[in-house]
Amino acid sequence: MRKLTEASERLNTEIKRRKEAQRSPRERLLFEELLSAISARFISLPANRVDEEIHNAMTEVLGFFKVDRFALLQTLPDKKSWMITHSVAGAGVPSVPIASELPISINPWAYEKLVLKKEVLSIEKMEDIPSEANVDKETWMKWGIRSNLNIPIMIGGPVDHILAINSVKQERLWPEELVPRLRLLGEIFVNAIERSKAQKALQESEERLSLATSAAEAGLWMLDIDTGILWATPILRELFGFHPDEVLSYERFQEAIHPDDLDGVKERVHQSIETKSFLIAEYRIRKPDGNLRWIVTRGRPENGTLGHPLRLMGVSMDITGLKEMESQLREQLVEINKLKLQLENENVYLREERKMEQGFGKMIGSSSTLQYVLFRAHQVAPTDATVLILGETGVGKGMVANAIHEMSARRDKPMVTVNCAALPANLIESELFGREKGAFTGAHARQIGRFEVANGGTIFLDEIGELPLELQAKLLRVLQDGEFERLGSPRTVKVDVRVIASTSRDLKEEMCNRRFREDLYYRLNTFPVTLPPLRMRIEDIPELARYFIDKYGRKMGKRFDTISKEAIDRLSEYSWPGNVRELEHIIERAVITSSEQDFQLTEPLEHGSVEREEGVLKEFNAMAREHIQQVLKETRWKIEGKAGAAAFLGLHPSTLRFRIKKLGLKRP
Numbered sequence: 222m223r224k225l226t227e228a229s230e231r232l233n234t235e236i237k238r239r240k241e242a243q244r245s246p247r248e249r250l251l252f253e254e255l256l257s258a259i260s261a262r263f264i265s266l267p268a269n270r271v272d273e274e275i276h277n278a279m280t281e282v283l284g285f286f287k288v289d290r291f292a293l294l295q296t297l298p299d300k301k302s303w304m305i306t307h308s309v310a311g312a313g314v315p316s317v318p319i320a321s322e323l324p325i326s327i328n329p330w331a332y333e334k335l336v337l338k339k340e341v342l343s344i345e346k347m348e349d350i351p352s353e354a355n356v357d358k359e360t361w362m363k364w365g366i367r368s369n370l371n372i373p374i375m376i377g378g379p380v381d382h383i384l385a386i387n388s389v390k391q392e393r394l395w396p397e398e399l400v401p402r403l404r405l406l407g408e409i410f411v412n413a414i415e416r417s418k419a420q421k422a423l424q425e426s427e428e429r430l431s432l433a434t435s436a437a438e439a440g441l442w443m444l445d446i447d448t449g450i451l452w453a454t455p456i457l458r459e460l461f462g463f464h465p466d467e468v469l470s471y472e473r474f475q476e477a478i479h480p481d482d483l484d485g486v487k488e489r490v491h492q493s494i495e496t497k498s499f500l501i502a503e504y505r506i507r508k509p510d511g512n513l514r515w516i517v518t519r520g521r522p523e524n525g526t527l528g529h530p531l532r533l534m535g536v537s538m539d540i541t542g543l544k545e546m547e548s549q550l551r552e553q554l555v556e557i558n559k560l561k562l563q564l565e566n567e568n569v570y571l572r573e574e575r576k577m578e579q580g581f582g583k584m585i586g587s588s589s590t591l592q593y594v595l596f597r598a599h600q601v602a603p604t605d606a607t608v609l610i611l612g613e614t615g616v617g618k619g620m621v622a623n624a625i626h627e628m629s630a631r632r633d634k635p636m637v638t639v640n641c642a643a644l645p646a647n648l649i650e651s652e653l654f655g656r657e658k659g660a661f662t663g664a665h666a667r668q669i670g671r672f673e674v675a676n677g678g679t680i681f682l683d684e685i686g687e688l689p690l691e692l693q694a695k696l697l698r699v700l701q702d703g704e705f706e707r708l709g710s711p712r713t714v715k716v717d718v719r720v721i722a723s724t725s726r727d728l729k730e731e732m733c734n735r736r737f738r739e740d741l742y743y744r745l746n747t748f749p750v751t752l753p754p755l756r757m758r759i760e761d762i763p764e765l766a767r768y769f770i771d772k773y774g775r776k777m778g779k780r781f782d783t784i785s786k787e788a789i790d791r792l793s794e795y796s797w798p799g800n801v802r803e804l805e806h807i808i809e810r811a812v813i814t815s816s817e818q819d820f821q822l823t824e825p826l827e828h829g830s831v832e833r834e835e836g837v838l839k840e841f842n843a844m845a846r847e848h849i850q851q852v853l854k855e856t857r858w859k860i861e862g863k864a865g866a867a868a869f870l871g872l873h874p875s876t877l878r879f880r881i882k883k884l885g886l887k888r889p
């Protein structure tokens with residue numbers, strides 16, 4: 222019985238095959254015609270019509286073969302699924318939605334056959350499917366497929382498209398000669414799809430380029446080297462002022478270039494073509510309205526088949542704004558450099574002026590006592606010796622200290638002043654020697670002491686007499702060995718500092734009363750310089766007064782033509798307990814109250830005139846004598862001439878001779 226059934230099936234198949242074979246020549250011819258009509262429609266088909274045309278062609282083929290479903294599938298790059306890109310179905314047959322993804326895992330056997338082995342799958346009935354393809358069979362049966370023809374389409378290398386034809390209403394045989402024709406159809410479809418993708422990509426990139434060039438206001442151009450014909454975008458035409466319809470050429474381009482820049486541009490273009498190198502040129506053009514613009518052009522030659530450049534293509538932009546900005550910046554830079562130079566010069570001038578003010582330049586007074594002081598300072602300045610400046614308050618001790626520093630080799634290093642009287646006793650140590658963080662309550666940060674700041678320079682310890690006894694030993698160590706420790710640190714710090722100290726106290730007396738260490742006193746006193754009080758050099762008063770009147774007059778915009786003799790007399794008679802500082806303040810006030818042109822001392826001088834005691838006078842004579850004697854020694858008793866003692870002391874030679882006689886000085 223089974224044998225009978227099998228024989229009947231074989232017979233049926235044979236009958237079907239014969240029928241197909243009988244139909245074939247006619248159908249084949251018709252199908253050839255259909256194929257050539259379809260392929261003709263795909264020639265130069267615009268990208269946006271490809272999908273529609275594939276759909277039409279598939280519908281025609283579907284009708285032609287009277288099959289139920291026709292689809293084009295694409296293998297997705299991840300190789301895990303297929304995507305239905307195009308699909309049509311016959312009447313009453315459910316179609317597969319386009320863009321739906323089919324996982325390869327539900328058709329593993331078909332994947333292997335079609336994609337990996339590149340074989341055609343022609344299935345007449347589901348029973349023919351081998352047992353290893355059960356998963357695929359189940360899938361197809363679920364979709365109601367009874368017969369199936371799948372053709373891999375390869376363009377180039379791997380299979381990335383499948384043409385799938387299903388029959389759901391009946392089983393059917395797929396004649397073998399159909400396969401090459403359907404594959405051809407599939408290739409027409411896939412080629413059209415690829416072409417449309419490439420066209421779309423090109424269109425997109427053109428759009429992007431055009432967007433970028435128009436955003437950058439850049440004009441594109443292409444020069445045919447052999448013919449000299451120039452192609453240009455509308456933006457380039459606008460940049461150069463060319464007419465939109467004008468036929469452009471290399472000559473026409475040259476005409477637009479400023480004559481001064483033309484040779485340079487021609488040279489660069491020539492070089493770019495000859496050496497096949499990048500072209501870059503900046504030049505001016507004159508537009509038809511006479512407007513001068515700056516243009517930058519970049520380009521590159523494009524090689525022909527024989528390696529000889531055929532075209533030069535590139536981009537040009539208007540950089541007039543940039544150029545203007547650049548030239549403005551350059552002008553500003555010149556201006557800045559000028560100002561910088563001016564500022565530097567002013568700085569040098571100010572520094573010089575300050576030096577003068579700090580040095581002897583502004584130390585007013587030609588009394589022999591003051592001159593002697595200056596002479597001493599001059600002598601000691603170049604050495605590194607410690608100097609002790611003695612004198613009442615306001616006599617100019619600070620000025621002399623400054624002058625010594627300015628005349629020393631340390632003048633380019635800092636001079637740090639510490640007023641020992643102005644600092645509270647508990648802070649003075651950390652001020653002078655520095656401290657480590659946490660050295661005492663409230664020491665939140667590390668602090669560098671003034672000795673370290675003055676390293677390489679000078680420290681001026683004003684009112685040294687006020688230095689607490691316990692710090693005097695520490696100072697002595699610095700003076701002797703140049704070393705000390707910061708507060709709260711065991712580490713020894715080494716410095717190279719010259720010490721100038723000053724005091725208005727009688728240090729000897731302080732030493733006797735055990736308020737000042739003897740060893741420190743002697744160490745400081747190696748080179749004492751005593752500044753006489755103003756009352757001992759009254760001859761300096763008129764000069765000082767004039768100097769201060771002028772200084773404050775200028776500051777306040779007043780110019781005094783006359784200074785009354787009475788004012789000068791009053792100033793000279795006064796005892797000046799506050800010395801030069803007091804004189805300066807009194808004059809400053811008087812300048813404010815005096816009317817223009819006429820300087821008047823309106824306020825009373827508080828202490829009144831003083832009877833100069835004999836002792837003071839004696840002291841004065843002794844100082845003057847010592848000074849004149851010293852100068853005479855230095856000049857080997859030469860009185861007159863440029864290098865003579867009289868010139869040095871600022872005296873007339875006969876006045877000096879008179880003084881020598883009066884002071885009883887004798888040549889050794």
Ligand SMILES: Nc1ncnc2c1ncn2[C@@H]1O[C@H](COP(=O)(O)OP(=O)(O)OP(=O)(O)O)[C@@H](O)[C@H]1O
Pocket residue numbers: 583584585586612613614615616617618619620621683725765801802805
């Ligand atoms: N010979 C001088 N020529 C011009 N100005 C002077 C002269 N002597 C002192 N002065 C001025 O007098 C003022 C006091 O000078 P300075 O501070 O040097 O005195 P000092 O003796 O150090 O005073 P103190 O002991 O109070 O510190 C300053 O303004 C200074 O410019």
